[in-house]
Amino acid sequence: MVDYDAAVAAVQDPNADPILLAKIAYENPEFGANVAVNPRCYPGLKRWIAEFGDERARETLAQYGFTADAFGGPVQDQEAPEQAAQQAADAYAADQPATAQQTANDQYAAAQPAADQTAAAQPAADQYAAQQPAAQAAFEEPVATNPYGFTAEQALTTTDQMQIAQIAQYAPELRACIARNPNTYPALIEWLGQLGDPAINAALAFRQ
Numbered sequence: 001m002v003d004y005d006a007a008v009a010a011v012q013d014p015n016a017d018p019i020l021l022a023k024i025a026y027e028n029p030e031f032g033a034n035v036a037v038n039p040r041c042y043p044g045l046k047r048w049i050a051e052f053g054d055e056r057a058r059e060t061l062a063q064y065g066f067t068a069d070a071f072g073g074p075v076q077d078q079e080a081p082e083q084a085a086q087q088a089a090d091a092y093a094a095d096q097p098a099t100a101q102q103t104a105n106d107q108y109a110a111a112q113p114a115a116d117q118t119a120a121a122q123p124a125a126d127q128y129a130a131q132q133p134a135a136q137a138a139f140e141e142p143v144a145t146n147p148y149g150f151t152a153e154q155a156l157t158t159t160d161q162m163q164i165a166q167i168a169q170y171a172p173e174l175r176a177c178i179a180r181n182p183n184t185y186p187a188l189i190e191w192l193g194q195l196g197d198p199a200i201n202a203a204l205a206f207r208q
Contacts, residue, residue: 001027016040018165020187032057146171159183179203
């Protein structure tokens with residue numbers, strides 16, 4: 001459960017962690033309206049709030065033109081809000097592939113504006129691989145199937161927290177890699193542990 005004071009601070013932070021905002025919306029419904037207007041609230045989370053949030057949250061979203069119907073119908077699984085929000089994000093991306101892909105590409109380009117920055121990060125990736133050769137050999141990298149160009153190597157080695165959050169949201173097949181990345185932040189590690197995925201759980205065990 002997210003601490004009340006931490007929730008208050010997060011919903012007021014324009015640079016808040018999207019995963020933390022999702023946890024707050026799921027666990028503290030009274031903050032739903034505040035989460036909904038935070039600039040870091042992603043489309044799937046807005047859809048979930050529009051469907052299952054309290055009256056104040058739904059009214060707030062409606063003022064901005066966001067309703068459950070506007071997202072293509074209700075979320076089916078109210079029992080599992082995390083999965084429902086992810087499904088909503090996936091459905092939104094499927095409905096608007098060019099826009100969603102362009103947004104992800106723009107955010108990725110902003111995080112790594114120059115090719116030489118990627119080259120500068122390569123030694124760190126090589127060092128990481130050299131430090132854990134046996135573990136890496138035993139770990140089968142998943143095939144990247146996301147439309148945004150995120151790779152298993154990026155998921156395993158990136159230090160960019162925004163990119164880590166984007167991979168977790170837009171490339172679910174790479175979540176096991178994110179779980180192994182030593183730079184993944186604690187709130188996301190906790191969220192990954194709640195998904196009940198065997199591959200992710202094995203990756204999390206590797207961290208310990």
